[in-house]
Amino acid sequence: MSKRDELxxxxxxxxxxxxxxLPDVIQQSDRAxxxxxxxxxxxxRITIHSAGHQMYSFDFKVTYVDSREIRTTLVDVEKDGKSVDERTDSIQQLVxxxxxxxxxxxxxxxxxxHA
Known part of the structure; x- marks a missing residue:
């Protein structure tokens, strides 16, 4: 019987x-x-507002599978408050x-x- 590794x-x-x-690990010009x-x-839930004139914001859900492992899910990408196609190469690179x-x-x- 192993004790589950929980948060x-x-x-x-x-x-x-x-x-x-998070602000220490993203680019200084981005906002989280x-x-x-x-x-x-x-x-x-994490929203990252990318720097520059593109005005993109990325919404992620970060779920702890256990105390060490996370699952990161992209929920939405918006530009100027409107959802955009996140399959473009430039957006995929940012994701x-x-x-x-x-x-x-x-x-x-x-x-x-992980206590």
Whole structure:
């Protein structure tokens, strides 16, 4: 019988830790917002506003599978408040970059999430 490797931090603390840490791993010119996912206590919602004149915002759902592993899901990409086709090469490149940054942030938070 193995004990399940579960998240050992409450959602409020988790959200605050992401709010503190994510800005350090994304580009300084980009802006990130982190909120608790009210439907799922193991998840946070992240919106990243890309820098520059493109005015893109990327919405991600980050769910803790266990205390170490996260699943990152792209929820939506918007430009000037309107949904856009996220399959273009330039947007896919940004999604990959942001997903990598999100995973870097999760790694930085291992001390908190893996007690």
């Amino acid at each position: 050992s931090i409450n959602q409020q603390e988790l959200t605050e830790a992401w709010q503190r840490t 917002e982190v909120q608790a996912d009210e439907a799922d206590p193991r998840s946070v 990959e970059d942001y997903t990598r940054h999100i995973h870097e942030c999760a790694q930085a938070l291992h001390e908190l999430t």
